Amino acid sequence: MRAAALWLVALVIFGVVASGCIGGEEAKTSQAEVQLTGDFTKDVVEIGKVLEQNGVKEVKFSAWGSGDPNSVMRVYGIVEAARRINKIWADNGINVKIVVTETHYVASFQDAYKEYLSKQPLGQAGDFFVNSYAFLPTLADEGYILDITDYAKAYQSVIDDFYPSLIEASKYNGKLYGLPQDTEARPLYIRKDVAQKIGFDLNGLDEKVKNGEFTWSDVYYWAKKAKDEGAAEWGLIHRKGSAHPDLIQFIFAFGGKLYDPNTGKLVVDVPAVYKWLYVEWKFARDGLLPGDIMSWDWAKQIHPTVVEGRTLFDIGGTWYWTEWQTKQYYAKEGTPRGLKPEEVRDWFCYTLFPAGEKGKEPVTLSQPFVWMINSKAGQLNPKYDELKDIYHKLAFLMLIKASDPDINAIHSVISAHLPVRKDAAKLIKDEKWLNGLKALNLDLSDEVKSNIGDIVQATVNPINAQFLADVSYMLEYTHLAPAHPKYPALADIFKEAVDKVLRGEMTPEEAVKYIVQKVQADPELAQNVEIQGEIPKDWKFPQG
Amino acid sequence: MTKGKLRDLSFFLSPMVLMVFLFYLVPLVMTIYISMTRMRNWNVERYLTEFVGLYNYERLFYMFQHDPTFKAVIMTTLVFVGITLVINVFGGLALALATFFINERPASSYRLLWLLPRMSPIAVYSLVWYYFFHGSEIGTLNSILMSLGFISQPIPWGQVTPWGAWSVIIFVNGLVGVSFGMIVFTSALNQIPKELVIAARVDGASSWQISRRILIPMIKWHLLYVLTWQFLSLLTTYPHLFLLVQWDLVNRDYGTTLALYVFNTAFGRGEQDQGLAAAAAVILSIIGILGGFVTLKVLKFERMMKKPRGDF
Numbered sequence: 070m071r072a073a074a075l076w077l078v079a080l081v082i083f084g085v086v087a088s089g090c091i092g093g094e095e096a097k098t099s100q101a102e103v104q105l106t107g108d109f110t111k112d113v114v115e116i117g118k119v120l121e122q123n124g125v126k127e128v129k130f131s132a133w134g135s136g137d138p139n140s141v142m143r144v145y146g147i148v149e150a151a152r153r154i155n156k157i158w159a160d161n162g163i164n165v166k167i168v169v170t171e172t173h174y175v176a177s178f179q180d181a182y183k184e185y186l187s188k189q190p191l192g193q194a195g196d197f198f199v200n201s202y203a204f205l206p207t208l209a210d211e212g213y214i215l216d217i218t219d220y221a222k223a224y225q226s227v228i229d230d231f232y233p234s235l236i237e238a239s240k241y242n243g244k245l246y247g248l249p250q251d252t253e254a255r256p257l258y259i260r261k262d263v264a265q266k267i268g269f270d271l272n273g274l275d276e277k278v279k280n281g282e283f284t285w286s287d288v289y290y291w292a293k294k295a296k297d298e299g300a301a302e303w304g305l306i307h308r309k310g311s312a313h314p315d316l317i318q319f320i321f322a323f324g325g326k327l328y329d330p331n332t333g334k335l336v337v338d339v340p341a342v343y344k345w346l347y348v349e350w351k352f353a354r355d356g357l358l359p360g361d362i363m364s365w366d367w368a369k370q371i372h373p374t375v376v377e378g379r380t381l382f383d384i385g386g387t388w389y390w391t392e393w394q395t396k397q398y399y400a401k402e403g404t405p406r407g408l409k410p411e412e413v414r415d416w417f418c419y420t421l422f423p424a425g426e427k428g429k430e431p432v433t434l435s436q437p438f439v440w441m442i443n444s445k446a447g448q449l450n451p452k453y454d455e456l457k458d459i460y461h462k463l464a465f466l467m468l469i470k471a472s473d474p475d476i477n478a479i480h481s482v483i484s485a486h487l488p489v490r491k492d493a494a495k496l497i498k499d500e501k502w503l504n505g506l507k508a509l510n511l512d513l514s515d516e517v518k519s520n521i522g523d524i525v526q527a528t529v530n531p532i533n534a535q536f537l538a539d540v541s542y543m544l545e546y547t548h549l550a551p552a553h554p555k556y557p558a559l560a561d562i563f564k565e566a567v568d569k570v571l572r573g574e575m576t577p578e579e580a581v582k583y584i585v586q587k588v589q590a591d592p593e594l595a596q597n598v599e600i601q602g603e604i605p606k607d608w609k610f611p612q613g
Numbered sequence: 614m615t616k617g618k619l620r621d622l623s624f625f626l627s628p629m630v631l632m633v634f635l636f637y638l639v640p641l642v643m644t645i646y647i648s649m650t651r652m653r654n655w656n657v658e659r660y661l662t663e664f665v666g667l668y669n670y671e672r673l674f675y676m677f678q679h680d681p682t683f684k685a686v687i688m689t690t691l692v693f694v695g696i697t698l699v700i701n702v703f704g705g706l707a708l709a710l711a712t713f714f715i716n717e718r719p720a721s722s723y724r725l726l727w728l729l730p731r732m733s734p735i736a737v738y739s740l741v742w743y744y745f746f747h748g749s750e751i752g753t754l755n756s757i758l759m760s761l762g763f764i765s766q767p768i769p770w771g772q773v774t775p776w777g778a779w780s781v782i783i784f785v786n787g788l789v790g791v792s793f794g795m796i797v798f799t800s801a802l803n804q805i806p807k808e809l810v811i812a813a814r815v816d817g818a819s820s821w822q823i824s825r826r827i828l829i830p831m832i833k834w835h836l837l838y839v840l841t842w843q844f845l846s847l848l849t850t851y852p853h854l855f856l857l858v859q860w861d862l863v864n865r866d867y868g869t870t871l872a873l874y875v876f877n878t879a880f881g882r883g884e885q886d887q888g889l890a891a892a893a894a895v896i897l898s899i900i901g902i903l904g905g906f907v908t909l910k911v912l913k914f915e916r917m918m919k920k921p922r923g924d925f
Contacts, residue, residue: 183880207654212656361769364861586679586680586681591672
């Protein structure tokens with residue numbers, strides 16, 4: 070009996086001590102709250118201290134990205150950010166390290182999105198995900214990415230350095246879900262050699278396009294002349310695949326819209342869509358644009374036709390500029406090779422996407438890529454449940470670091486995307502900095518240097534920097550496709566309609582009816598899309 | 614049935630019963646359940662309990678009625694399954710018979726050749742046909758025909774609707790499927806006592822007569838098996854079709870079967886609507902079950918299953 074009483078007392082004492090310890094732990098966890106102050110070094114150090122106190126020596130993160138081969142900084146920016154934060158910790162005697170365990174990079178951004186969508190609920194998706202802002206609404210709506218609105222408040226000065234339209238593109242329902250990583254414009258490229266053969270004076274063309282004096286009727290006129298006089302095989306080449314985002318520029322160029330902010334619904338602007346389809350139809354019927362271009366092969370047909378001067382016009386993206394230099398599309402002399410920077414400069418003129426008709430304005434279109442944070446970021450790390458907020462804040466700080474002007478500027482120069490920050494835009498005009506990049510004599514990790522070395526050699530030169538500087542003004546004319554979860558489905562229907570008019574299977578009128586029918590056939594899509602306006606009756610193209 | 618017999622049966626059948634339960638019944642029940650939820654974008658946590666009854670079926674039928682291209686999907690499914698089935702079964706039979714009458718060594722090599730499409734990775738195999746049928750002068754077929762002077766302009770094979778698109782998908786899938794029948798029939802033919810063939814030869818029968826009167830009747834059940842198997846397989850196949858459509862080689866409307874429609878709805882780009890896809894999959898399963906049942910009934914499958922006489 071006495072022994073039993075002693076055991077009971079011992080148990081009670083143990084219980085009290087244990088609860089004290091647990092209580093102590095709780096106190097420790099409450100200390101784990103770190104308020105972001107906007108002082109980057111201070112915030113990183115605070116977070117490092119909390120991690121260290123909790124026995125965390127290594128924080129693992131993975132980065133998923135996608136895009137053309139020159140855009141690998143979309144993942145190596147994260148690697149570099151980790152190194153810079155590790156350095157801060159080391160300098161402050163904090164024994165914690167970030168390790169980027171995986172840099173998953175694939176060519177197709179749509180495939181990357183599909184992979185993220187299926188793996189995020191299983192907890193197998195990357196901690197950082199860079200992809201088109203077009204997917205952000207769905208990811209945010211499903212709770213798959215982190216709302217960083219509150220974190221960003223402390224870093225307002227950094228946020229203010231981004232171009233405002235790009236920050237808007239990173240929001241959904243008024244909340245911030247990512248930071249812009251890059252953007253671009255979609256110029257109309259013109260072959261100077263073909264233009265010269267037909268007497269097409271390109272001097273001052275930029276201004277005429279800006280003023281809306283040079284419209285798509287003029288594009289038609291010169292394309293036809295180039296074809297008729299045998300100066301080129303085609304008048305115009307454009308991209309294939311989804312009508313988003315390249316071809317929907319026509320809707321904006323004809324003064325149309327795709328989204329009604331008052332109702333929050335997508336819009337099929339019938340007059341603008343009709344005019345767009347009519348232009349495509351007319352070009353294809355007159356043999357100026359291949360009727361089967363939507364099934365052309367990128368590497369064997371589209372790019373070679375453009376770089377070999379077999380077309381007068383080409384609708385492309387700014388990234389073509391460096392892609393033409395690093396990929397072997399040019400085979401006119403036999404062995405395929407990339408273009409030299411001088412050749413790209415001497416052969417191509419570039420302007421905004423002209424106005425659809427007189428009285429309208431020129432446009433361009435951007436599809437910003439956005440750095441997003443997985444809502445489960447850091448989940449594979451120790452004490453995730455207790456330190457979730459710390460890991461998420463650390464992930465946010467990594468995005469802030471990965472957005473450093475120099476990292477952003479490197480990405481812009483080597484991939485011909487436009488910088489997203491004003492400070493980065495200044496940097497790409499700095500010759501000294503460019504020379505440092507060319508020699509890879511910058512404060513970058515060896516891993517990053519070895520992964521971008523070849524691309525840097527092929528692309529960093531004054532010609533490419535000048536190109537970026539020249540096209541930057543286009544952002545003033547930029548439009549963004551609506552960030553709406555149903556937009557990809559609508560863009561897909563547009564693509565089908567374009568293909569049918571190009572092939573001559575449908576007239577523009579029939580194609581507009583087809584779009585309306587397709588939208589109305591799906592009750593969910595129909596609820597989210599407004600059909601506005603009528604097919605214009607006496608509209609003519611080309612106009613005099 | 615005695616207890617002992619029941620125990621023996623349970624012992625031998627249980628692995629199969631378990632397999633059927635785990636890999637057929639459970640997914641089927643799950644598919645039916647998902648078809649009655651608003652499941653999308655793989656958000657199981659959020660939508661699995663959001664029960665919407667027959668909403669997805671109603672939406673699907675509404676789309677069937679009003680979508681201008683849905684008729685093409687139905688027609689494509691019928692034509693694709695019908696013609697490819699005939700090619701797979703009778704092509705396989707022809708190949709098996711052809712190799713039956715030649716020496717074993719060349720016959721093996723010949724059979725191996727027909728197995729290549731099945732052994733090649735789907736993407737590689739599809740890419741070969743992508744370049745072969747490409748609708749421009751870079752397409753192998755077009756460049757051959759143009760250099761021989763048969764055509765002056767390249768023909769967009771897969772974009773000529775409907776038969777151009779149908780021909781390409783039937784050709785590509787037919788080549789893959791034909792080897793299955795060939796293997797089954799070859800194996801069945803090898804079980805037939807050689808004496809029968811030798812005796813018929815001695816009596817002066819030609820290869821055609823031997824095939825028609827002796828060989829084909831003796832592999833009737835194998836024919837039935839291949840026919841049913843290939844029917845169900847073709848009804849649900851989509852990987853080659855997916856790539857050919859994705860790469861814009863064939864017209865999307867006339868290159869999409871119901872199975873591909875299900876896949877694209879569940880895993881396609883843009884919004885991934887697993888609830889709607891599950892509803893379409895349930896309808897596809899019903900068609901498959903009915904089709905399989907009718908095939909077996911018409912061809913009197915149960916006669917093969919009855920007890921052999923004399924041995925018991």
